[in-house]
Amino acid sequence: MGGCCYGCLKYMVMIFNLIYMLMGGALLGTVLWMYLDGLNFTTIASKMDDYTYVLIFLMALGAIMTIMGFLGCCGALQESQCMLATFFALVLVILAGQIAACVFFFANQEVFMSEFKKTLKESLVEHYGNDEIKTRAFDGIQKELKCCGVSGPHDWKDSRYNNAEGKSSIEIGVSGALGIYNVPNSCCSTTDPNACEAARKLTISSPLFSDALYRTGCADQAIKFLRSHGLEVLIIVALIVLIELLAMVFSMVLCCAVRRIDQFKA
Incomplete structure (x- = not known):
């Protein structure tokens, strides 16, 4: 019975880490498409540096999530305490950063919206018709x-x-x-x-x-679109956080189980 539970736990960890890895790959692919695509708000923004830095940060985050998911899968497959503990710690750091970023954005959303409009207006005034x-x-x-x-x-x-x-x-x-x-x-x-x-x-x-x-x-149309899909965004964010929490919990439980087995064998 114990062996069956241990096997289920092991595969649960692998499944959640695989989902986490796919989430990272999806984020990386989406942001990379936004970076390379010529028909988006980042392309027409006059102050390109700020938007480019944000996209590069998100690409790096997607790559890190993909690597971490792979690390968690390998840790579960090889029953490595070190890999599982490292995965737990890294996901905890990223989760804390995501929560802090969300709080900061919602607390300053009016400032971001105002700067967004200002930047687009500058681009419209200065670059339309001059920059192909x-x-x-x-x-x-x-x-x-x-x-x-x-x-x-x-x-x-x-x-x-x-x-x-x-x-x-x-x-x-x-x-x-x-x-x-x-x-x-x-x-x-x-x-x-x-x-x-x-x-x-x-x-x-x-x-x-x-x-x-x-x-x-x-x-105004872009802001209206985002606000009209606010519920969907919240659901997606909640699912991401839930998956991260479950991946952390199962990884730590598996890590503790592996430690007990190693101690029993010793």
Whole structure:
């Protein structure tokens, strides 16, 4: 009976460590895709360093989780007290760090949201139309999220897209005398090219926008999307924490069982 329980415990540890390893691999793959993909908010951010550091940190975390899961599986398979104890200690450190990071983010989420909008606005003003990669990324996001600008279509009146030098008035889409500015085609909600062309010519003095344009800003749309999926995010986080806790508990129990067996054999 004891041997059966010991075998079940051993395989339970291996299963939870395998799940943990797969979680790390999924995190690593997702963040690597975000880093290499050209159509995301990190690409159009003007202050790239901060976002790049975050992505690199998450990639490192995913790699560490994968290695740790493998370490835990090997520890269970070889019945190594050292590997199991090391796995327990490392998961405990990562779990504490994850909890601290979540608390810090939720305590400062308004600051992060404000900085997020500010950074995107700077990129829209300075880089759209001048940087091909950022331009394609912005267009892709506006089409995907069905949005226009950062806070709305009016953001485009300050963009270098409407104040570029060395271009004709048609190319830059602005007339200083009339106060007219253009928004990109990717702001159009209609597939009719004529309706889109007419709708994307806006007047600074008029706050009204055509129904042929997306009216919601991309930052607001992204935040709205995240908040609307808050429950799913909480469930995922809770599952990750639960798996980490179970992996820690079973690993420590197995470690203690291995120690008792070694002492009995001695």
